[in-house]
Amino acid sequence: MSDIMVRPETSEDVRAIDVVNLSAFEGDREARLIDALRRSPSFVPELSLVAEFNGRIVGHLLLSKVELRRREQIIHLLELGPMSVVPSQSHRGIGTILIETAINQARERGFKAIVEVGQANYYTRFNFEPAAKWGLSCNLPVPDDAITAIELEAGVLNGGGHIIYPPQFNQLY
DSSP, rough: TTTTEEEEEEEEGHHHHHHHHHHTTSSHHHHHHHHHHHHHEEEEEEEEEEEEEEEEEEEOOOEEEEEETTTTTEEEEEEEEEEEEEEETTSSSSHHHHHHHHHHHHTTTTOOOOEESSOOHHGGGGGGEEEETTTTEEEESSOGEEEEEESSTTTTTTTTTTEEOOGGGGGTT
C-alpha cells in the first residue's frame, strides 16, 4: 500500500475525479454533487483528497462542512462523502488509506467531529458509531440508523442535535 499517495485535489484533477465517481457509482449524481460543493461555502479545498496509484487517480474522498444545531448553539463539523474508488482498484486498501488520512487531517485542522450518511456498516471499522448514541438526526430524508459519526474531540457530540447538510445534498436524496 505504500505505492498509494494521498494528497489534496488540484484543479487539474477535476476530470479524473469525475471519472472515478462515474465508474464507482455508475452514474453522475455524486460527480454533480462534488462539483456543486466545490462552489459552495461548505467546501474545504484541502480536505478534498485524491488517491494516486502508479501516477493515476484511483480514489477520491470529500469532507465538507455541516452544522450541528442544538438549542441556541451551532457547532461546525465535517461530513464524509462522497468517497469513491475505481472498481478495478477496490481491493488495494485505497478506501482505508483515504479515510484514515481524512480523519487525521480533519483532526489536525481542529474539526471536532465527522458525520457520514449511508454506509454505516462500512464506517464502523474506522470507529464511526451510530449517531443515535448521541441523539443526532439530520435534515436529509434518511433513517436515523443510516447516520454514523466519529468524535475528533471527546464529548463534542454529547447532547445530540440536528445536523444540517448543505442544500447541494438534496440532489442525492
